[in-house]
Amino acid sequence: MKGLVFKSAVVTTAALLLAGTALAQNARPLAPGQSRNGTLSTRSPMMTENIYYLDRYTISGSAGDRVAITMRSESFDTYLEVGRMEGESFSVLGSDDDSGGELDSRLVFTFPETDSYIVRARTFGANTTGAYTIAVETVAPPGPPPPPTPIQVGQTVEGSFTADSPSYMPNGYEDYGGGTGRHYALYTLTGAAGQTVTVTLRSTEFDAYLEIGADTPLGFGVVQSNDDMPMPAEGEVTPAVDPEMMAHDEHGEMEHSDFIGTLDSQIRFTFQSAGTVMIRATTLASDTTGAYTLSVE
Template identity: 30%
Template sequence: MRALLMTSVLTAALAVAGGAAAQSTLRPGQTVTGNFSGKDARMDDGSHYRCYVVQTQQNQVYTVTMRSSDFDAYLMAGPGADCDDTTVSNDDGPDMGTDSQLRFTSTGGLWVIRANTLSEGETGSFQLSVSAGQQLRPTTQVLPISVGEGRQGRLEFSDRQASDGSFYDCYALTVSRAGRVAVRMDAAGFDAYLSLHEGPQCDGDSLASDDDSGGGTSAMITQDLRPGAYSFRANSLSAAQEGDYTVTVTTMR
């Protein structure tokens, strides 16, 4: 009965997805083969694509791999069944040449995968697979930091996840003296993003946020703060990015 119900849910979702291309179901552990031709759907840039939908479990890590010796592979994925609504992408997987691989942590339910050629008019055969990894319970840890201190950290799949699919660490900052405070984040492997919040839990509306004010892809927030409890998110600009970073908090004159 459970298997029959799941099939019905997938069928109904595909019927109402409204995507530009027909969608197929893909199961974790399954590998499918395909062949792009001139008959396949095209993106606005002229590249061909196909859409697949996979049923996922909450907090499960999934790895999607696309291989081809005929063209440069490109993958996109996102929650739901709409092939035009994706949040995670990858061109070249780690040490994989022109093959593509992406990972995502699911919030549960359906996820759509768009298998794509990188460039206009490319055709040829490919293999697409999806595998499920460990079950993750994102941390709720809050990391203390003081004015005048620097900390090293790493964004990874076990971290908290923002609504856009990006990972972040939460830092609690106590300000004992009113003044102008600068929070800076540097990262070599991704575009850094910061948001400053009242209270110690990195929740609620942000007092300030920043992408590139630190120069290049570094983020920096400069804010006049009264004595009290604050927090900030050390975040990436894009979804599902991992890597090392450094944060510093200093006073400004």
């Protein structure tokens, strides 16, 4: 089963109306170390879109705290969401479909600020019901990301993003609800002056997103990236970083596109000088997981 597909320029932020009866119900508190049993039935609160039945819980923590929420069921495909109420709408900060294995959900959430947040334990499919368990546990802060993996022309590597994969928060994510950011993996590619390569990121489980840049004292410096905006004109490069830094770190010119009719990404790159560039394979939407392949031709 595939996760939900999100097509958003920056980040997925949903505001889905709940039925009035659901808003009136008090959410049950859920603390790290606790596990609860529940049952979703036709009398449960539901989302007004597609009739997804749900229960609501609250989790509380301090800014920077990290928890893992797990939902399991033998009766239906589970789905977890965490967020906050904005008026009568629920704003999603993070979600997960099947990172818990099989059809179960596991959502790792980092508290963006000291506060209480709402967890929605619901069905993935419409009009489905049954018993479930939900649990919360404390998760240690993520360690440093692994070093970049070298990749060569003619090579294809396989990878997978999970809830525990390294993640980063692009500029602007906070304005759209944030979540815990995009999961990513880093690769290095070395080429000769004048060499042209095509880098392709493919996945059937999420909207792929490619970035090429360089490591800097401030982190990964993006030379260029986009998803499905119009391709730049021939010879035109639109940097996403300071032009001075790009002049020092750029090794070539590139084009980027979404493959028509797919969610795969591709960058064609020409080395203008011998050197090494860094590739960041990531997802377009926040908090999405799944398998992928990265190839260089």
